[in-house]
Amino acid sequence: MRVGVIGLGxxxxxxxxxVLSTLPDLDLRLHTRTPETLRRIAAAYRVPAEHCHADLDGLLAGGLDAAFVHAATSAHPALVTRLLEAGVPTFVDKPLAYTLADSARLLELSRERGVGLMVGFNRRHVPAYAASRELPRDLIVVRRNRVDTAREVRTVVFDDLIHVVDTLRFLAPGTIEHVDVRARVVDGLAQHFVLHLSGAGFSAIGTLNLRSGSNEEILEVSGRDTMREVYNLADVVDHDRGLPTARRRGDWTPIARQRGIEQLVLAFTEAVRTGVFPDLDDVLRTHEMCELVVTEVEKLTG
Known part of the structure; x- marks a missing residue:
């Protein structure tokens, strides 16, 4: 399988x-506009010079069976459009774009052309998160903390808060009927967000603090006198009627597997082989909720 990797940050x-370099049936092709980065990455992964391209036209001319897009979010719409129009099944880091309109257009293009498209929501593939869907989930709490990363609202929502939004949607045990958004914005820069989603019998609360004292992510899932805590996607503490049981990730567990990246890569390459891709409507709903958050925060701060 000839696989292009676009963006080498x-x-x-x-x-x-x-992960990609360990899969024996993949023939990697690289693209970045930075010559030194292209040379360094090609040497590290033994990619022949003829498979390294400083322009997208050259990459496409060599023929691709699939592509991974890891460029900046602002470049996603143009890159994904070119790939889909060329008939190349495409994996792209979340988000698809900074606006709902661009995201919806790309999803519709995928449908119109019959070309597979997958968005990289890795939390859905984190073992401890995926396993939490089997637990009672009356209350779901996701806390994501960052250090000194206050930025413009739309950028933060689609680049960072989207992790929280999609995790809450993924773990919600039923239809989300109510959405409440709160935020602190100072001089146009988002400081923190609080998101409350609810439906019949459950609440899901997510926070993103961009001026925290730590870089961390904590998930709590609870119900029927049980609770699971997951720290930084890895360490798990299960509580059953007051009795905690701690489980750390194995010392030899690869980071890519712990963070769901390995599973994402395997899921995408299998989708390319079978032609069966994840639900695009579900992808759109996460982007719709992010657009709703932006709109609500603008109302609160405008």
């Missing part, structure tokens, strides 16, 4: 290429 280098 941190997410590609640290998360995806270590």
């Amino acid at each position: 941190d997410i590609a280098e640290k998360a995806y290429l270590p």
Whole structure:
């Protein structure tokens, strides 16, 4: 399978290429506009020079069976459009775009062309998160903390809060009927968000603090006198009527597997082979909720 990797920044280098390079049936092709980065990554993963491209036209001319897009979010619409129009099944880091309109257009293009498209919501593949769907989930809490990363509202919502939004949607045990949004914005920069989703018999609360004292993510799922806590996608503490049981990730568990990246790569390559891709409507609903958050915060702060 001829697989293009577009954008060779941190997410590609640290998360995806270590997985892709171990799969024996993949023939990697690289694209970035930065020559030095292209040379360095090609050397590290033994990609021949003829499979390294500083322009997208050259990459497409060589023929692709699939592509991974790890470029900046602002570049997603143009890149994904080119790939889908060229008939290349495409994996793209979340979000699809910074606006709901662009995201919806790309999803519709995928449908119109009959070309597979998958968005990288890795939390859905984190073992401890996926297993939490089997537990009672009357109350779901996701707390995501960052250090000194206050930014413009739309950018933060679609690049960072989207993790919280999609995790709450993924774990919600029923239809979300109510959405409440609160935020603190200072001089146009988002400081924190609080999101409350609810439906019949459950509440799901998510927070993103961009001026916290720590970089961390904590999930709590509880109901029927049980609770599961997951720290930083890895360490799990289960509570049953007051009795805690702690489980740390195995010392030899690869980080890519712990964070759901390995599972995402395997799911996408299998989808390319079978032609069966995840539900695009579900992808759109997460982007719709992010757009709703932006709108509500603008009302609160405008």
